[in-house]
Amino acid sequence: MIAQGWKCSVCGHVAVGLFAPDTCPKCNAPREAFKAEHEFLFPPEETEGVIKACWKVSYGLYVVSSVAGERINGQVCNTVFQITSDPPRIAIGINHKNLTHEFIEASGAFAVSILGSDDIRTVRRFGYRSGRDFDKFKGIPVRTGRTGCPILEGAIGYLECALVKDRKLDAGTHTIFVGDVVGGALFRDDEPLTYARYHAAKDTA
Template structure:
């Protein structure tokens, strides 16, 4: 079987969020889809290890925020490569509570859908939650939704191992002059030709010359968590 065939299936980029005991949590998901229009139903697929899965399973409600193509990779990293068990993901993020109580992310969101769970399906490592849509709206009609392909090709993004579409990638050989380093936590690649301007690292800065307290701009991993690409 050729697993690369799975890469040809199209997906989007969303934040699936929920509430439990007054606490909010959310995660990046690429598997969210409308199942029927009458009644309006939507389904999401979440890893059983994720805190958001626990929240949805408990509260039986969730919201899906559709991300725009202009969403910063750091924002995606906040919801995609950090655990709500360690990080309050909604701190500093514009959001509001929906009618179900689930938080709706407003930053970088072009539309949202809010739903109440009516059924579930066990999918091994994941659970598919089927929800009846109770509210939905478009927040930015001019913006384009980010696709999973755009996230990989343009944003240079990777998939966490808990993603339903995760497929282990084969190591890619880099030119000797590249001196690129990869984050072993999220897959972000530091390219000295680009640097990390937002993190105070100018283009042309070798990885070895980066201060030891620098962290991955996507997931916040320490410099020591990087490995040189060969």
């Protein structure tokens, strides 16, 4: 997902989004007080076109989850792909700031729950708030995989992975983790949710 960090030059608050907020949620400074944390390498007038083209790059939507001791957490992720088939390996892109990132580093494992085509609700629940201030799994039926990672019972299937030693890449705001598949199943042979479908349906569903 293209998201830009916007730093308030008055109080230092960092807001994440496509565009700077109208006012700073911390100190009320106007939009003009925000500076982009990173300059994009294309002219500003192309921003909207670049974002809309990115939405047309095909991905699925998943809940990537992990564990740290007794605690479990998960987040929505579109950057999930099978990178090799022999052995089966999965790569994921996870923002450094996310609690899920912290848990993957702690446990060395992650699970990918594959969402069904109508499951916009799960994206809302797992994609917009951090597990640092909200227990996203509360009341959600899960099974525990062999790595200890939680798997959504409502998903259409899952893959569970153990991190491959030394196979991670710092991609700037995100880490690309590579994991060996250590378990998985298809629960229902239904259509998976795609990133494009989510963007088309999210305001009406």
